[in-house]
Structure formats: structure tokens, C-alpha cells
Amino acid sequence: MRVARASAAANVVDGKIYVFGGCKEFDSSNWAEVFDPKTQTWDTLILPDLEICKNTSMIEKSVVIEDKVYVVDEEEQCFYYMPREGIWRRGIRDSKLGNRKDWCAIGKLLYCYGTRGKILWCEADELDRCEAEELNWREVEGLGILQFGSKACKRGIEESLAWKLHWTMNSFSRLSSNSRGNIVVFWKVLIPGTGKLQLWCAEISMERRSQGGGVCGTIEWTDAVSGLGPNSYTVKVLYSVSLNV
Structure with missing residues (x-):
């Protein structure tokens, strides 16, 4: 990147990395950039109009859906960029951002985690509805066992999971697909x-x-995947991938 950034959005579309925000000056030519791994070069993107995005520096959430990059800033504004067309559009607002983290799109649904172990979902196309008041987040059903502090259990796996969740620290560290x-x-x-x-x-x-209708979740498996050092209270999971062994 051409400038140092904090609280920026970085997403991949068609093999290129798009980076928005995270720098102090919104009108800077460096506010939006794209990196091409093949040529190892950075290019500047056009800035969105102020009617779409006003004085945004910190990006709170970002996700790619159908080759469009959606972001939500610290003012709860949602806007998106269409790389193939080079066009910005304004989207819906999302209130109470602090209670909803790690946006993740699967198919036509958008997921995140909320407070106390709740997983929430909404229709992904709601992000385009700038005339609506806010996203309609709903709780995924069937996952009461994940609510931290719960002592309910029905099977052996749930009994072990409930015990571990009872001793969890704060909330989820990461939600991804x-x-x-x-x-x-x-x-x-x-x-x-x-x-x-x-x-x-x-x-x-x-x-x-x-x-x-609603969305129902089923826990396929759960286990400890790593021990952590005594000073690992701020550990962050950056990415997850499935492996067949």
C-alpha cells in the first residue's frame, strides 16, 4: 500500500486486492487502492461522491457478494463498489455495529456474530436497499448451546461444549466460512x-x-485446535481453511 492504514477494508475480487479507508484524509488519492498480484502494482481508484460516503476513514465491516465489495464505516453508512464497472453506490445503514462482528456471506445470506455467542443472519440483498431503515438481523435457530454460560446439554458433545463455553473468555474470537x-x-x-x-x-x-423462513444451525464438530501461551489474551484468528487429512 502507498500509505499506512488502520481499520481499513481489504477484499479480493477477480484475483485483485481492493483496499478502502483507514487513512486520515478521505479526499486523498490513496483512500481507495487496488493491488494486482500479477503485475505487483498498486492503482488508485476513483473516490465515491460525498452523497454516497461522507468523510469516511475507519471501516468497521466489509464483505464481497456477487463481485461487489460492501463496506460499513464508523458512522454506520453502508456503501459498495463494483470493480468491473468502476462504480460506487450507497447502501443501507447498519446500527449497533459494536454488537455485530465478522460479516460472512454464504450464498444469498449474510452472517455475523452478536453478543453472548449468538449468530445472526439477514438477506444479503438488503445491503442494496438504501431506502430501508436498517438491516433486519435475525438469530440463527438451534444454537442455544453456543450462548456463553449456558449449562443445557442433550448429548455428550453438547455437554463438553457447554462446559467449555461456560469458561469462555468474552465472546467469539472469529467467525468465518x-x-x-x-x-x-x-x-x-x-x-x-x-x-x-x-x-x-x-x-x-x-x-x-x-x-x-428462518435459518437453523447444526454443530457438525467442535474441539480444541490449539493451546495458547499465557500472554495470548489478544490472539486473533486471521483466516480458516478446510483440509482433508
Whole structure:
């Protein structure tokens, strides 16, 4: 990148990396850039009109859906860029951003994690509806066991999971998707009486009940995937990938 950035958006479309925001001056020519790995060069993108995006520096959320890059800034403004056309458009607002993290698109649905272990979803095409008041986030059903502090259990796997979640630290560390089209969540667990930290992971498949209906989640597997050092309280999971071994 041509300038240092903080709280920027970086996404890949057609093999190129698009970076928005994260620098102090919105009207800077460096505010929006694209990197071509083949030529190893950065190019400047045209800036969005102020009617679409006003004085944005920090980007809170970003996601790629159907070759469009959607971002939400610190003012809860949503806008998107269409790389093939070189066009910016204004989208819907999203309030209470602090309670919804790690946007992840699977098919025509958008997912994120909320407070206390809740996973939320909404229709991805809602992002284009700038005339609506805000995104209609709804909770994924069937995942009550993931709500931190829950002691309910029905099977052995849930009993173990409930115990681990009861000792979790804060909330999920990361929500993402994998190559099978499932949601993957990571969280840190402090093992009582030992002072040891573990990084746990769960893979969750999603099923749409019917057209216009709710979404139900099923935990496919869960386990500790790594031990963490004593000073790993701020560990971040950057990316996840599925491997067949």
C-alpha cells in the first residue's frame, strides 16, 4: 500500500486486492487502492461522491457478494463498489455495529456474530436497499448451546461444549466460512484451576427452513485446535481453511 492504514477494508475480487479507508484524509488519492498480484502494482481508484460516503476513514465491516465489495464505516453508512464497472453506490445503514462482528456471506445470506455467542443472519440483498431503515438481523435457530454460560446439554458433545463455553473468555474470537460453505467460529477458553488457555473451534452447517423462513444451525464438530501461551489474551484468528487429512 502507498500509505499506512488502520481499520481499513481489504477484499479480493477477480484475483485483485481492493483496499478502502483507514487513512486520515478521505479526499486523498490513496483512500481507495487496488493491488494486482500479477503485475505487483498498486492503482488508485476513483473516490465515491460525498452523497454516497461522507468523510469516511475507519471501516468497521466489509464483505464481497456477487463481485461487489460492501463496506460499513464508523458512522454506520453502508456503501459498495463494483470493480468491473468502476462504480460506487450507497447502501443501507447498519446500527449497533459494536454488537455485530465478522460479516460472512454464504450464498444469498449474510452472517455475523452478536453478543453472548449468538449468530445472526439477514438477506444479503438488503445491503442494496438504501431506502430501508436498517438491516433486519435475525438469530440463527438451534444454537442455544453456543450462548456463553449456558449449562443445557442433550448429548455428550453438547455437554463438553457447554462446559467449555461456560469458561469462555468474552465472546467469539472469529467467525468465518470454509470451503464446504459452513460457518466456522473460534473462541478462547481459560481452563479453570490450571491457568491454561485453549483456542476452540466449531463448524456449523446452516439450513434455510423455507422461502422467507428462518435459518437453523447444526454443530457438525467442535474441539480444541490449539493451546495458547499465557500472554495470548489478544490472539486473533486471521483466516480458516478446510483440509482433508
